[in-house]
Amino acid sequence: MIPPAAPSPASRVTRTPGPLVIDIEDVVKLYPMGAETIHALRGVSLKIRRNEYLAIMGPSGSGKSTLMNMLGCLDTPTTGRYEFNGRNVAAMDDDELADIRNREIGFVFQTFNLLPRSNALRNVELPLVYSGMAPEEREDRAREALEAVGLGNRMHHKPNELSGGQRQRVAIARALVNRPSIILADEPTGNLDSQTGTEIMALFNDLYERGNTIIVVTHEEDIARHARRIVRLRDGLLDRDEVQ
Amino acid sequence: MSTHRLLYEANESWRIAAAQIRAHKLRSLLTALGVIIGIVAVTLMGTAIRGMDISFENNLAMLGDDILYVQKWPWHNVEDWWNYANRPPIRPEDADSLNRVIASTPNSLLEVAVPVCARSATLKAGDAQVNGIYTFGTSGDYSRILAVDFREGRLFTGPEADAGRQVCVLGCDVADALFPGRPALDQTVLIQGQPFRVVGVLVRQGSFLGLFSFDNQVLMPLGAFKKYFGVHSTQAEVRVKVKDKTRLEEAKEELTGAMRRVRALLPGQRDNFTINEQQAFKEQLDPVKQGIALAGLFITGLALFVGAIGIMNITFVSVRERTREIGTRKALGARRKTILLQFLIESVSISLIGGVAGVLLTVSLCLGVRAALPSLPIELSPALIVIGLFVAVGTGIAAGFAPAWSASRLNPVEALRYE
Incomplete structure (x- = not known):
């Protein structure tokens, strides 16, 4: 395997971070597991600003998945404070969380998670369906997003007619389409060969430079190196938080 | 805004349901079979009772209603x-x-x-x-x-x-x-x-x-x-x-x-x-009619019940097969209502297919019998067809509700992690 070449510092543009998007403080997450209780997060505080490119790292069991679910508003903390754009996420019910995910967060999954029977355009449109956008407008926006990831000529292909890299691009277009506050990518290159992985990371870099806020969760040092800031977790606690 | 959203979501759900049925033709057909039998039973029974009514009215007319x-x-x-x-x-x-x-x-x-x-x-x-x-x-x-x-x-x-x-x-x-x-x-x-x-x-x-x-x-x-x-x-x-x-x-x-x-x-x-x-005859026939209707209702209910169990089962299977998809949809902003609606629409689609097939079967049966035995007063009323389709939709909703509800309640984190 050829390790992906780290971009030379000369080509790196680091944007000035904007206003606070995510503000979590002393977040604890407990999972009951039979008679035992798992302490997935033992008190994590983290601030993420607009225009940041952040990597969350940690070995398995470090609580990075739990933190990602929390940041993605898929889950709420057991105790602690979580504010997203100044709104208190910890107190939201299921449908309010769905609404935040729909409008503020763009998800990119390791396994792409595209709808197998829908073409690229329909897949990208889906978040807009849930936000109640009219069909014509929806299609325009989805085309725009697909063009932004370089798939303008693959709109009517179904996932099984696309390569892995193309599928992940569709998923990224889907994450972008609602113009979210953050893009949250969970091991986005985990199912791709290193060449394609590099291309996808280049796309993230490109998106970051065009003004998006990106959070990548990964256990690969090479992937994390693309980010401008790396947060490391260990045993449910923040271990290190370093700007590169 | 909210009604638009519901409409768009429903549209999307119909599309997905159609794709889902196309992808599992045999499974959907077998599932719809129970509903087909039920709807044929309900419409045939209705036609039989109506035929008796018509024939009886014709006969009474001979006696003179005045x-x-x-x-x-x-x-x-x-x-x-x-x-x-x-x-x-x-x-x-x-x-x-x-x-x-x-x-x-x-x-x-x-x-x-x-x-x-x-x-x-x-x-x-x-x-x-x-x-x-x-x-x-x-x-x-x-x-x-x-x-x-x-x-x-x-x-x-x-x-x-x-x-x-x-x-x-x-x-x-x-x-x-x-x-x-x-x-x-x-x-x-x-x-x-x-x-x-x-x-x-x-x-x-x-x-x-x-x-x-x-x-x-x-x-x-x-x-x-x-x-x-x-x-x-x-x-x-x-x-x-x-x-x-x-x-x-x-x-x-x-x-x-x-x-x-x-x-x-x-x-x-x-x-x-x-x-x-002549009214006296009518009163005498009423219990007979009621008996037939009751027996018909029982048979129909039984067939529809079996059909509903089939749909419920297949919808549970579908929810299980597509747990990851449900998780993805939730991550992308689908609310509980959205998921509930989606699976209800899928179960209703299958039972509606059964309903339409059942109604078509009954219509062709009636036409066939009428062609073979013109003296029988067989007449399939449009109201009965509408009732048949409504019954099919009702069956779909009743059968799909439990699986759709369980799908809507899935925890997105667990659903996304589901293998």
Whole structure:
């Protein structure tokens, strides 16, 4: 395997971070597991600003998945404070969380998670369906997003007619389409060969430079190196938080 | 905004449901089978009951829905037959008495009373002979209550009847049996050995509830009937036509009063006659209809229940197979309602396919039976088709609700992690 070449510092543009998007403080997450209780997060505080490119790292069991679910508003903390754009996420019910995910967060999954029977355009449109956008407008926006990831000529292909890299691009277009506050990518290159992985990371870099806020969760040092800031977790606690 | 969103989500769900069914054709078809059977059962049963109704209405029309029958016996079964057996017989002359009472009553609801006597007779013409023919003696007024048309000729006139002329009107089966292939009009038939001239032949009417045929009868003037056959006490009756059939009950009361006057009954005495009307038949048929409907409902319910279990099962399978997809949708902003709606639409789609197939099957069955047996009064009503489809949709919702609910409640984190 050829390790992906780290971009030379000369080509790196680091944007000035904007206003606070995510503000979590002393977040604890407990999972009951039979008679035992798992302490997935033992008190994590983290601030993420607009225009940041952040990597969350940690070995398995470090609580990075739990933190990602929390940041993605898929889950709420057991105790602690979580504010997203100044709104208190910890107190939201299921449908309010769905609404935040729909409008503020763009998800990119390791396994792409595209709808197998829908073409690229329909897949990208889906978040807009849930936000109640009219069909014509929806299609325009989805085309725009697909063009932004370089798939303008693959709109009517179904996932099984696309390569892995193309599928992940569709998923990224889907994450972008609602113009979210953050893009949250969970091991986005985990199912791709290193060449394609590099291309996808280049796309993230490109998106970051065009003004998006990106959070990548990964256990690969090479992937994390693309980010401008790396947060490391260990045993449910923040271990290190370093700007590169 | 919110209603738009729901509409877009529903559209998306229909699309996904269609794709899902296309992708699992056999599975969907097998699942829909239970609903197909249920819907065929519900629509066929409805058609059968309706057919019975139509046939019954047609039959009742033969009796005349504006005719009251003054008779010794009621048309329904009686437990205490001895109370009826001792009643005096109805006599043809009672009709004349009733007509006098009617004439003297201002604003009477009754139009005319007509005597009818009946017996079984043997008819001969040349070598042809028919036995056991219902032969009626009546007055010229019979034309005022007779609800049928003539194939040839006419009814005997009042003067003919009063004069006791030996003329007769034949039912079409009798005419065809005695005069095959040639007109019966003005021919002579021997009724119990007495010569009668044929003045008319009735058009075909069919049988009444399959009990007796109107085409197997012969009408003759009452005078001639009395002269040759005498009056059989139990067979005589008086038929009374009412002016306004919407006021049948009042007319019945008036007739009861009139008949009590004719019979000179004192206020404390019970009626010694019965006034029958076609309604009595209806009341007798109702329990039969209800029984059929109940049995039908049970069979239908059973079939639909089995169909619903099938749909519920397949929807649970679908939810399980697509747990990751549900998680993805939730991550992308689908709310509980959205997921619930999506799986309900999927289960309703399958049962609606079953419903449409069932309705089509019933329609083709009905058309087939009607082509094969034109005499059966089969008519599939549009209302029944709509009901069938509604039942299918209802089944889909009922069957899909539990799996759809469980899908909507899935934790997105666990759903996304599901292998």
